[in-house]
């Protein structure tokens with residue numbers, strides 16, 4: 215396959231000398247090169263556990279910043295073994311995971327608050343997508359949770375979500391979730407499934423143009439990318455399995471975590487042509 219690719223890559227490189235796509239490719243976390251782990255243990259079996267024991271929190275961020283003027287991302291996670299105290303709906307297990315885009319002063323070292331903060335609360339100059347498994351009540355907590363199983367868009371380190379959507383299947387059912395986040399410069403969409411197939415319908419669709427996103431990031435057009443999680447007296451195991459990011463928006467999203475035969479090419483930074491091949495094979 216490589217031999218067939220070389221002429222194609224040459225053509226693209228000549229035609230698009232400044233259009234090299236930045237990609238991040240973690241099909242697992244056997245290597246964490248390029249990532250900073252904040253209160254997160256070294257990976258085990260290629261998995262990063264962001265938070266597990268009671269009153270825990272953790273975050274992982276890229277050590278470099280990436281353009282977020284448009285992008286497509288895919289990641290896989292598991293939330294397992296919910297336990298501990300129950301929320302007002304009688305559900306235990308907490309608190310959830312967040313995908314975080316941030317330009318906080320702490321950079322890659324940013325780590326947010328425990329419990330309903332999801333390890334994200336207080337990370338300023340940011341946008342996050344939360345996967346929230348515990349209902350915090352507005353009259354006693356800082357979060358405006360509609361229920362104990364939802365996703366949301368969070369801004370500025372606040373877990374008072376700008377937009378939420380309820381998820382029918384428990385997020386903490388111990389099964390793998392695949393999530394796709396696609397941003398075309400005007401709308402950010404989240405899709406998710408447990409069969410690895412990207413749904414046509416978005417779970418969340420949030421209008422935010424590049425000016426508004428830059429404002430949320432404190433004026434930055436580049437950001438650190440990562441994930442956080444936290445627990446309280448209710449807990450669960452929050453595991454991150456993979457992360458793929460392209461700073462080019464792909465209308466059909468990233469099909470899947472690429473196979474080893476294609477991601478070696480991507481890791482070399484071969485850009486658009488590599489992505490094209492990867493998508494056709496995905």
Ligand SMILES: [Ca+2]
Pocket residue numbers: 309330346347348349350357359
């Ligand atoms: Ca919550």
Ligand SMILES: [Ca+2]
Pocket residue numbers: 344346357358359360364366373375
């Ligand atoms: Ca929430």
